[in-house]
Amino acid sequence: MITHTRFTIADDYALLGSFGVPGVQGKFEVRSNSNRVKRPLLIVVHEDWHEAGRRERVAPVVVVQVEADGRKQVIEQKDSDFAKTMNLADFGRRAIEFFQRNEMEHGVQCHH
Template sequence: MITHTRFTIADSYALLGSLCVPGVQGKFEVRSFTDRVKRPRLIVVHENWHKAARRERIAPLVVVQFEADGRKNCIEQTDKTPFKDVDLADLSRRAVEFFHRNEHGTLACHH
């Protein structure tokens, strides 16, 4: 299980955009790990990550890591989240779309 503190998310992951999911209150954020250029890593977290306690660990719902050979490794994590009914494959696909739009300079926040 991949987890981060709220400080790691705030300091190391740039916001690419926000997604709404029918039936879930609030938005999901697509964030890109700022220190990885050649092999980007994206995470999808609920916007309530800001409210986590100081030492609380936050498990992104989705982690997408691009490998050196161009493959995408999508890790879907539902074990420690309250969002059991969210279509994680759709979140993965939409996160990658945000990344590609941002990469080409045409991304605006998408609700």
């Protein structure tokens, strides 16, 4: 299972957006690895990731690897806290939507 420390998430992943899920307190964040350009890496984490202990590992609910040719590989983290009660396919879809929306907005800004 892929995990990160809260420091890695804070330092290496930019917030793209957040969404709520009925029945779950708080929001889920879609974050993009700032160091990856050719093959973007997205994660979906619950907003309480920043409350993790200094040595505690945070497991994203979903990890999405966008390949150079545009294919998207969605890794559903079956051992994450939310996997047992939620449809993780929806999390992957939402991550991709936030990423594409961000790319479109960034592309428009670059052309002005």
